[in-house]
Amino acid sequence: MAKVRREAWAVLLILLLAGGAVYAHATTTTEEFSRYNVGWNGTSNLAVEEVRDLRGLPPGATLLILAPDVAFTAEEVGYLRAFLESGGRVLIADEEGNANRLLADLGSTMRVRPGNLASLERDHVDPGLFTGYPVGNATIFSGVETVLLNRPAAVTGGEPLLETSILTWDDADGDGRIGGSETFGTAVVCAREGNLTVLGDASLFVNAMLAGNPKFIENIRPVLIDAAHSRTGTANPLINAITWVRETPAAAAAFAALAALPVAWRFGRKIDD
Amino acid sequence: MNRLASHAILAAAAVLVLALLGGEAASPVLYTAENTSTAAHADPATIQKRSPGDADALVPLMDDLLGQTGTLALTIKLRDYESAERDLARYSELSRQFDRLVVTLDVSGTDIGEFQQNNRKNQEALEALLNDTRRFEDLKRLEIEVQDGEQRMAIAYEGEALRQKMREGFSAYAKREPATTRIAEHYDLNTTPYQQSVEHFAEVADAADDWRPATGGTAASPLAIAVTPAEGRYGDTLRIGGRYAGGVPGTRIEVYVDSRAAGAATLDADGTYNHPYRIGRIVAGPHLAYATAGGIYSEVATFEVLTQNTTITLALAEVNRTAVACTGNLTIGDGLPVAGAPVLIRTDDGTLAAAETDENGTYRTEIVLPGGEHTLRAEFHAAGYPLNASESPAETVRVRGEGLSPLPFVAAFAAAAATGWYLRRRRPEEEPVAKAAPVPESPGETPPQVEIAGLPPREAATVLFRALRTRLGIPETKTPRDCARIAPAHAGFFERYERIRYAGETPTDEELRAMEAEALGGGEGAA
Numbered sequence: 001m002a003k004v005r006r007e008a009w010a011v012l013l014i015l016l017l018a019g020g021a022v023y024a025h026a027t028t029t030t031e032e033f034s035r036y037n038v039g040w041n042g043t044s045n046l047a048v049e050e051v052r053d054l055r056g057l058p059p060g061a062t063l064l065i066l067a068p069d070v071a072f073t074a075e076e077v078g079y080l081r082a083f084l085e086s087g088g089r090v091l092i093a094d095e096e097g098n099a100n101r102l103l104a105d106l107g108s109t110m111r112v113r114p115g116n117l118a119s120l121e122r123d124h125v126d127p128g129l130f131t132g133y134p135v136g137n138a139t140i141f142s143g144v145e146t147v148l149l150n151r152p153a154a155v156t157g158g159e160p161l162l163e164t165s166i167l168t169w170d171d172a173d174g175d176g177r178i179g180g181s182e183t184f185g186t187a188v189v190c191a192r193e194g195n196l197t198v199l200g201d202a203s204l205f206v207n208a209m210l211a212g213n214p215k216f217i218e219n220i221r222p223v224l225i226d227a228a229h230s231r232t233g234t235a236n237p238l239i240n241a242i243t244w245v246r247e248t249p250a251a252a253a254a255f256a257a258l259a260a261l262p263v264a265w266r267f268g269r270k271i272d273d
Numbered sequence: 274m275n276r277l278a279s280h281a282i283l284a285a286a287a288v289l290v291l292a293l294l295g296g297e298a299a300s301p302v303l304y305t306a307e308n309t310s311t312a313a314h315a316d317p318a319t320i321q322k323r324s325p326g327d328a329d330a331l332v333p334l335m336d337d338l339l340g341q342t343g344t345l346a347l348t349i350k351l352r353d354y355e356s357a358e359r360d361l362a363r364y365s366e367l368s369r370q371f372d373r374l375v376v377t378l379d380v381s382g383t384d385i386g387e388f389q390q391n392n393r394k395n396q397e398a399l400e401a402l403l404n405d406t407r408r409f410e411d412l413k414r415l416e417i418e419v420q421d422g423e424q425r426m427a428i429a430y431e432g433e434a435l436r437q438k439m440r441e442g443f444s445a446y447a448k449r450e451p452a453t454t455r456i457a458e459h460y461d462l463n464t465t466p467y468q469q470s471v472e473h474f475a476e477v478a479d480a481a482d483d484w485r486p487a488t489g490g491t492a493a494s495p496l497a498i499a500v501t502p503a504e505g506r507y508g509d510t511l512r513i514g515g516r517y518a519g520g521v522p523g524t525r526i527e528v529y530v531d532s533r534a535a536g537a538a539t540l541d542a543d544g545t546y547n548h549p550y551r552i553g554r555i556v557a558g559p560h561l562a563y564a565t566a567g568g569i570y571s572e573v574a575t576f577e578v579l580t581q582n583t584t585i586t587l588a589l590a591e592v593n594r595t596a597v598a599c600t601g602n603l604t605i606g607d608g609l610p611v612a613g614a615p616v617l618i619r620t621d622d623g624t625l626a627a628a629e630t631d632e633n634g635t636y637r638t639e640i641v642l643p644g645g646e647h648t649l650r651a652e653f654h655a656a657g658y659p660l661n662a663s664e665s666p667a668e669t670v671r672v673r674g675e676g677l678s679p680l681p682f683v684a685a686f687a688a689a690a691a692t693g694w695y696l697r698r699r700r701p702e703e704e705p706v707a708k709a710a711p712v713p714e715s716p717g718e719t720p721p722q723v724e725i726a727g728l729p730p731r732e733a734a735t736v737l738f739r740a741l742r743t744r745l746g747i748p749e750t751k752t753p754r755d756c757a758r759i760a761p762a763h764a765g766f767f768e769r770y771e772r773i774r775y776a777g778e779t780p781t782d783e784e785l786r787a788m789e790a791e792a793l794g795g796g797e798g799a800a
Contacts, residue, residue: 014282015282032311096313119328121329123323124317124320124323126310151315166459178379183383183384185459212317
């Protein structure tokens with residue numbers, strides 16, 4: 001009898017471990033920039049509060065739109081305009097040019113110009129991992145002397161906040177060397193117009209980069225992150241289901257009841273015995 | 274039933290885990306950090322670091338170089354030759370640093386490379402200006418001191434050659450100004466000193482022109498000179514020659530190019546001389562030639578050396594596990610080899626190896642590389658040649674790397690041998706004892722003489738233990754526990770002694786007497 005009990009405990013333990021492993025595996029993803037990606041290219045370690053509805057954003061807050069890949073409706077653009085006019089700050093981090101439509105809708109002249117910037121001013125072998133220098137006196141770069149950039153895009157228009165060194169070029173042929181028609185020149189990778197800031201390097205917020213620019217990350221906090229249009233919200237069906245359960249009280253209650261059912265059944269059987 | 278279910282669940286869990294593992298077994302993520310770079314970004318933790326600071330120095334160095342031209346040209350203009358020498362040395366050092374940086378950062382194909390070439394020519398021009406100005410001063414002084422007509426003619430010829438050379442030098446220096454200034458402005462450099470250096474250079478050249486009337490110019494010389502053709506490229510042979518009116522056949526005619534002896538010719542029977550001049554390592558641009566026959570100087574002839582493109586090849590061959598042989602050819606457009614030229618081999622991490630071409634334009638060098646795949650390129654930087662720089666296509670080589678070190682195997686073998694030796698040595702010691710257990714106690718054996726009277730009880734016990742051990746023939750290295758195992762008939766004695774020895778117990782007199790009896794064979798009749 002005692003042996004059977006021991007085996008039962010062993011089975012229970014294994015099931016718990018297996019369940020934990022399955023849960024951990026199922027609730028993570030390898031999607032770039034995803035909040036559910038705990039790898040180097042995820043944003044799981046970025047301490048931010050997610051928002052999915054742009055209505056009623058708190059005035060004076062900072063909203064981060066990170067690597068947007070979902071279009072904004074006219075209504076949502078209106079909410080953002082109202083938020084900016086109320087003193088809120090919007091930081092759009094994009095290196096693929098997906099934010100250009102939103103920037104145009106917001107009446108901004110700033111644009112993200114995707115390319116393959118490379119620089120000689122770097123301490124890594126990869127020419128796309130190089131140093132940027134803050135210019136001006138923007139709060140987000142207060143106390144920051146250099147920024148480690150990670151394959152950024154250039155930003156045109158607006159007031160420059162972050163520039164590369166003159167020894168930067170658009171490595172059009174991707175060979176990591178300057179040659180052919182490529183020429184050296186400074187590129188702006190962050191600019192602003194009023195409370196709207198555009199950063200041409202969304203990679204600054206991935207897990208592997210947080211330690212590289214601690215002061216910059218500290219400066220943008222506290223920050224809300226748009227989970228409805230950013231790639232940070234990229235998940236998988238299981239994560240979506242879990243998120244839905246968490247955010248839907250009725251579903252959460254149903255699940256709690258479901259979990260309590262075996263216990264109730266067990267106790268009920270004991271009473272019967 | 275429960276037990277069966279448990280086993281079934283355990284088996285199912287095991288199968289599930291194995292299946293999950295099997296599904297991921299082919300994934301490289303399990304074994305290597307390959308997924309460390311995407312189009313959007315790279316994982317900095319997995320990217321090799323390189324020494325910082327090299328690139329930071331490039332633009333400031335360009336600024337320093339431009340500043341140095343202004344200082345040097347000014348000191349030359351002021352005839353402050355001591356300061357000019359210092360400025361030139363400083364300028365040369367900065368240029369060397371800059372050249373190294375351009376090669377290290379691999380930017381020779383950019384406008385910075387163009388700036389480098391212009392800077393090199395500017396340095397050569399200012400160095401020549403300094404030397405020519407000094408020589409000019411000497412000539413001026415000599416002109417006053419020398420009264421001999423022939424010598425005065427020689428001074429006039431050399432002065433004219435220098436004057437033309439300085440004029441040509443200034444022309445070339447000024448011609449580079451727009452391009453150099455354009456590049457400098459692109460990098461936001463201060464071009465004022467450089468522009469001032471052009472003005473200073475012009476003033477020095479003009480001052481040389483002013484001296485010309487004082488010498489009366491070059492009088493018509495009986496020694497004529499011409500360079501044909503008037504321009505050429507690397508590898509071409511120009512003819513420097515002319516007629517020496519009144520010259521004796523067989524007279525030796527010395528030929529000078531840029532005031533340096535370039536060779537000699539002999540006057541023919543028809544009164545002409547001819548010296549073939551092959552264009553080799555000489556900078557592109559205008560050059561001067563004149564000839565002398567004893568004290569007779571020719572007029573000064575000019576010719577121009579034009580630039581030409583080069584082609585460099587690279588072939589890789591494995592020498593051994595770590596070394597790679599790099600060979601190739603450096604040629605100009607029509608396949609003519611470039612001899613004695615320096616070649617750089619650049620490996621993927623930027624390290625360089627040097628080689629030199631032979632008379633066939635072929636170079637060969639061996640470089641040692643760490644294991645793995647490497648990309649190499651050969652580069653020719655054309656310093657001092659009337660040639661354009663070139664580089665070979667990148668070639669890839671896989672280096673096997675050092676083989677397994679024999680040291681761990683030798684150590685393992687030594688350890689195994691030592692273990693075998695130890696075990697072999699130990700066995701003969703143990704075996705007799707093992708055979709002796711249980712120890713046959715011969716009835717006729719003489720009991721050892723033991724005296725414990727007056728000893729403290731614990732010491733007395735030790736004496737008795739030794740006595741029994743000796744009597745039983747057990748080696749002294751054995752502990753009480755070993756003894757109990759070897760001689761189980763006396764296990765009680767040994768176990769009691771073990772407690773006395775290690776647990777600190779004190780035997781009673783009665784116990785000591787019993788132990789004495791056993792140690793002395795009392796159990797068999799000694800008591």
